[in-house]
Amino acid sequence: xxxxxxxxxxxxxxxxHGCSTALHCALRGLSVILFEKDxxxxxxxxxxxxxxxxxxxxxxxxxxxxxSMELWLNIAALVEDDCxxxxxxxxxxxxxxxxxxxxxxxxxxxxxxxxxxxxxIDARELRRLxxxxxxxxxxxxxxxxxxxxxxxxxxxxxxRRAAALGAVICENERVERVARExxxxxxxxxxxVYRAPVLVNAAGAWGGALAASLGEVFPVxxxxxxxxxxxxxxxxxxxxxxxxxxxxxxKQFDNGTVLIxxxxxxxxxxxxxxxxxxWRKLAVSAQTVWDVFPIMRSATIARAWAGIExxxxxxxxxxxxxxxxxxxxxxxxxxxxxxxxxxxxxxVMAELIAxxxxxxxxxxxxxxxxxxxPG
Amino acid sequence: xxxxxxxxxxxxxxxxxxxxxxPAGLAAAAAGAESGLATLLVDENAxxxxxxxxxxTTTPMKRRETLGEDFWKGADHVARxxxxxxxxxxxxxxWSLAADARDxxxxxxxxxxGGKARMIAARQTILATGAQERPFPIPGWTLPGxxxxxxxxxxxxxxxxxxxxxxxxxxxxxxLYLLANQLAAAGANIVAVxxxxxxxxxxxxxxxxxxxxxxxxxxxxxxLVAQARRKLRFVSRVTALAATGESxxxxxxxxxxxxxxxxxxxxxxxxxxGVIPSINLSNAAGCAHEFDETQHCWRPRLDDWFCASxxxxxxxxxxxxxxxxxxxxxxxxxxxxxxAARLGRLDAGARDARAxxxxxxxARCLRGRRFLDLLYRPAPQFLxxxxxxxxxxxxxxxxxxxxxxxxxxxxxxxPNQMKAFLRCGMGPCQGRLCGPTVAELIAETRDMSLxxxxxxxxxxxVKPITLGELAALPQTEAAIRAVVR
Numbered sequence: 001x002x003x004x005x006x007x008x009x010x011x012x013x014x015x016x017h018g019c020s021t022a023l024h025c026a027l028r029g030l031s032v033i034l035f036e037k038d039x040x041x042x043x044x045x046x047x048x049x050x051x052x053x054x055x056x057x058x059x060x061x062x063x064x065x066x067x068s069m070e071l072w073l074n075i076a077a078l079v080e081d082d083c084x085x086x087x088x089x090x091x092x093x094x095x096x097x098x099x100x101x102x103x104x105x106x107x108x109x110x111x112x113x114x115x116x117x118x119x120x121i122d123a124r125e126l127r128r129l130x131x132x133x134x135x136x137x138x139x140x141x142x143x144x145x146x147x148x149x150x151x152x153x154x155x156x157x158x159x160r161r162a163a164a165l166g167a168v169i170c171e172n173e174r175v176e177r178v179a180r181e182x183x184x185x186x187x188x189x190x191x192x193v194y195r196a197p198v199l200v201n202a203a204g205a206w207g208g209a210l211a212a213s214l215g216e217v218f219p220v221x222x223x224x225x226x227x228x229x230x231x232x233x234x235x236x237x238x239x240x241x242x243x244x245x246x247x248x249x250x251k252q253f254d255n256g257t258v259l260i261x262x263x264x265x266x267x268x269x270x271x272x273x274x275x276x277x278x279w280r281k282l283a284v285s286a287q288t289v290w291d292v293f294p295i296m297r298s299a300t301i302a303r304a305w306a307g308i309e310x311x312x313x314x315x316x317x318x319x320x321x322x323x324x325x326x327x328x329x330x331x332x333x334x335x336x337x338x339x340x341x342x343x344x345x346x347x348v349m350a351e352l353i354a355x356x357x358x359x360x361x362x363x364x365x366x367x368x369x370x371x372x373x374p375g
Numbered sequence: 376x377x378x379x380x381x382x383x384x385x386x387x388x389x390x391x392x393x394x395x396x397x398p399a400g401l402a403a404a405a406a407g408a409e410s411g412l413a414t415l416l417v418d419e420n421a422x423x424x425x426x427x428x429x430x431x432t433t434t435p436m437k438r439r440e441t442l443g444e445d446f447w448k449g450a451d452h453v454a455r456x457x458x459x460x461x462x463x464x465x466x467x468x469x470w471s472l473a474a475d476a477r478d479x480x481x482x483x484x485x486x487x488x489g490g491k492a493r494m495i496a497a498r499q500t501i502l503a504t505g506a507q508e509r510p511f512p513i514p515g516w517t518l519p520g521x522x523x524x525x526x527x528x529x530x531x532x533x534x535x536x537x538x539x540x541x542x543x544x545x546x547x548x549x550x551l552y553l554l555a556n557q558l559a560a561a562g563a564n565i566v567a568v569x570x571x572x573x574x575x576x577x578x579x580x581x582x583x584x585x586x587x588x589x590x591x592x593x594x595x596x597x598x599l600v601a602q603a604r605r606k607l608r609f610v611s612r613v614t615a616l617a618a619t620g621e622s623x624x625x626x627x628x629x630x631x632x633x634x635x636x637x638x639x640x641x642x643x644x645x646x647x648x649g650v651i652p653s654i655n656l657s658n659a660a661g662c663a664h665e666f667d668e669t670q671h672c673w674r675p676r677l678d679d680w681f682c683a684s685x686x687x688x689x690x691x692x693x694x695x696x697x698x699x700x701x702x703x704x705x706x707x708x709x710x711x712x713x714x715a716a717r718l719g720r721l722d723a724g725a726r727d728a729r730a731x732x733x734x735x736x737x738a739r740c741l742r743g744r745r746f747l748d749l750l751y752r753p754a755p756q757f758l759x760x761x762x763x764x765x766x767x768x769x770x771x772x773x774x775x776x777x778x779x780x781x782x783x784x785x786x787x788x789x790p791n792q793m794k795a796f797l798r799c800g801m802g803p804c805q806g807r808l809c810g811p812t813v814a815e816l817i818a819e820t821r822d823m824s825l826x827x828x829x830x831x832x833x834x835x836x837v838k839p840i841t842l843g844e845l846a847a848l849p850q851t852e853a854a855i856r857a858v859v860r
């Protein structure tokens with residue numbers, strides 16, 4: 001609860017995006033009130049795989065991803081916590097020649113567009129970077145500056161830094177209603193009524209409903225990507241590994257535990273803050289790991305879980321000004337790959353709010369692309 | 376009863392699956408099968424009985440007075456289960472139990488036997504997973520030679536083993552005195568019983584004494600304490616406790632009522648300060664829980680038929696709140712009547728008529744319980760260790776000081792957030808051992824109630840499974856049908 005009832009900016013959602021935008025707004029001298037119905041990072045931002053990945057992103061997201069990477073590489077300077085970030089690279093492993101050919105074409109296309117962060121690697125370099133990958137894999141693509149961080153720790157570091165700079169963070173305070181009255185956004189929570197000329201929708205899986213309540217409908221669904229982690233194994237791999245053909249992301253932490261993800265979906269029940277795991281799909285993940293990492297065949301699974309996320313129909317976020325209301329900005333629908341984008345997206349959003357424009361190309365993410373969407 | 380030795384022999388679906396073969400589970404499974412339900416009882420152990428009646432059919436401890444008459448009562452309950460038509464899967468680990476992701480109204484259960492995993496379905500489930508010992512974090516409690524009284528009792532019941540050398544038993548609660556007597560009768564050299572019952576506890580418990588006078592606990596309890604006091608060196612009002620030693624336990628250091636430190640040399644230290652419901656399965660399944668102020672622990676929120684907040688899941692026995700063996704068996708029986716009615720085998724009138732005498736008996740059993748709960752509520756310094764160097768999470772070696780620091784400096788307000796900062800609760804035990812202590816430390820540091828602080832959200836698998844077991848699960852609908860037949 002806050003004494004303050006009005007500000008320059010209201011933010012709905014205390015995930016890494018909301019917290020990052022709060023921090024960057026505060027850095028620009030804007031007054032901010034952020035609402036989070038649970039605690040910061042309770043959902044997707046706190047329980048994702050922690051991948052800090054530029055690799056294999058949609059072209060529309062690459063400029064934002066690169067801007068974010070610059071912040072990740074010096075994250076402690078921004079939030080006074082290293083967020084557990086390590087930069088050991090991420091590798092896309094091609095399981096056969098056909099997959100390697102697709103990878104080759106992708107890297108060539110990125111070069112033409114001026115992006116050089118993805119590099120094609122042959123079997124020898126793949127083996128050097130990740131000796132544990134099965135002998136049969138002929139190569140892949142590496143993004144050497146990529147890495148991973150500890151998601152809840154990172155999200156809460158952004159929250160704490162934003163609060164230290166004066167942002168008001170209201171956790172366990174659910175926004176029940178928003179309305180626009182005479183050009184001002186009015187947010188009602190069980191603890192009060194708050195007003196600001198700018199509203200940022202960073203409500204993640206709940207972002208679609210918030211937008212719809214203001215008359216702006218997005219083609220968005222709620223998903224529950226599943227993850228599992230093993231008990232500690234001997235150290236055998238440094239970079240994060242992802243596959244192209246089968247769903248897998250794979251990361252060993254310093255303490256030896258191995259995180260297995262890749263996007264198999266459980267069932268999300270967002271009204272109850274709850275997910276249900278689908279063990280048959282986790283079994284598919286386990287089978288993939290069995291095939292690609294023979295060393296993992298003796299591993300023990302310690303935990304499995306799922307986050308609650310918003311997925312757009314085109315797998316790209318709604319990021320930028322609303323197509324209906326002046327002063328409303330969307331920053332949600334990151335479709336299970338928003339964690340890495342958090343730091344940069346907050347900076348760009350604050351720039352948009354403060355100056356009305358940004359030099360970072362984000363047109364492909366604009367909410368306006370759904371102007372003719374049904375509903 | 377039909378024993379099943381291989382996971383492939385389980386049916387794909389049952390009317391009722393009961394988890395745990397202690398007093399509540401045995402009664403629930405027998406009653407379920409007797410009412411005509413296709414019933415499966417799964418249990419981790421090789422033989423039925425749970426903790427209290429562990430190895431009742433196989434123990435080498437044949438002198439009846441060593442383990443006491445209450446132990447041998449278990450044989451009758453096992454015999455009734457043996458006569459039923461229930462299927463029985465011993466040495467079977469349930470690692471997941473939740474509503475089916477496919478939304479068919481069934482409960483989906485992941486289980487493993489002999490290194491092979493399987494998913495089966497149940498229309499109704501009764502969780503009878505019993506209690507676990509309340510963690511007792513003191514300086515030095517991770518030294519070899521220190522163990523819980525419960526672990527010592529398992530060794531005694533299953534193989535007649537008693538700890539070697541000089542034994543000190545420390546803590547509070549009826550089980551502590553029972554074990555001290557059992558071990559002494561079995562020949563252990565118990566050099567002291569250090570009683571940590573808080574001096575003020577009797578005062579807060581006294582208003583409940585009237586009920587206790589009419590309770591079945593009274594005679595039994597007085598006999599236990601009197602026996603322990605008569606035969607053993609009994610030190611009461613212990614207010615501080617530490618295990619000492621370099622690479623293994625060499626002795627115990629303690630203080631009485633703020634007095635000087637005293638020391639006793641010993642080779643084994645058995646710790647116990649009561650039991651709390653084992654809520655791992657119900658928690659991981661997503662059932663709502665509430666904090667029981669009297670018993671100072673979390674328990675699932677249940678209705679009159681012991682149904683949890685998630686459809687298809689009921690919880691019976693000490694896993695639903697500590698009541699002891701007799702009450703557990705009665706609660707298992709009542710829960711099974713509820714299941715039979717929900718599945719159309721009993722109408723509501725018959726269910727209620729059959730439950731009425733069981734409920735009366737249950738009320739008699741639980742009379743006086745409040746007195747015991749209040750009397751043996753652990754003192755605060757044994758719930759939240761004052762010494763910052765004391766290890767709290769044994770898996771990840773996290774200390775009390777680290778938890779206090781994160782709660783204070785990083786503003787961490789709940790155990791789930793604490794995991795991300797310190798990794799406490801993320802080791803192989805999944806926070807079963809450190810959960811209550813971490814919550815106490817957060818509550819103390821931030822001046823919150825335990826109900827506000829909350830508990831770890833447990834993640835399945837509730838017990839670890841291997842990647843190979845998981846990979847070998849049937850993954851497609853066709854493969855599943857082929858297994859189910």
